[in-house]
Structure formats: C-alpha cells, structure tokens
Amino acid sequence: MSSIKRKFKRQQKNKTKKDLKKEMATKVALFGKLPDKCLTCEEPFDKTNKEMVTTWSVVVRKKEDLVRLYCPTCWEKAINILEDFKKHLEEKDERRQHKPPKAL
Numbered sequence: 001m002s003s004i005k006r007k008f009k010r011q012q013k014n015k016t017k018k019d020l021k022k023e024m025a026t027k028v029a030l031f032g033k034l035p036d037k038c039l040t041c042e043e044p045f046d047k048t049n050k051e052m053v054t055t056w057s058v059v060v061r062k063k064e065d066l067v068r069l070y071c072p073t074c075w076e077k078a079i080n081i082l083e084d085f086k087k088h089l090e091e092k093d094e095r096r097q098h099k100p101p102k103a104l
Contacts, residue, residue: 030060030067038071045069 037044038056046052057075059068070078 030065033065033067034058035067035069037069038074039068040074041071043071043073045071 034047035045045056055072057070057072059070060066061068
C-alpha cells in the first residue's frame, strides 16, 4: 500500500515541476516583450536598472498576449483617476437611493 502512495506522491511532484517550468517559460517569453518606454508618457525604461525594475508597473493581459509598462508617475495618476471615478459612482448611487420616488 505504501508503494502506491509513494508512486502517487512522485507523480504529483513531477506534475508540479512541469507546471512550474511551463509557467517560468511563459514569464520569460513575456519579459522579452517588455516595452522600452512608458506607455503613456514615453519615458525610457532601462531593464538593467534595479530601481526602475522594482518601481515601474507591468500589466500583462494573457488573452491578448499584451505587456504594458507604466512609470511610477503615470501609474499613480491612473490610480488617482480610478479612485475619483469610484467615489463619483458611489456618490451618484447614494443620491439615487436617497431620492424620493416621483409622484404620478
């Protein structure tokens, strides 16, 4: 009985290894598609600069196989715009809930 368990564990371990190798190969291929500049402001990006690599934001869309790159300034602006829009939608929803129904 224990040999079956060992065999099963070995198969699971090998499957996990294969899955990890595939995932790593996919990520390495996407790294090759990384742009050389910010998508919005076109500030140049240096892949060898450790600070840039850690502070810039990368957005990957697997369906379309797109890799987009944003500098910290543009990323912060985008986040602020999204937060403002979210607040606007919440306020609009609150106003709609508090409005009395229209009389016929």
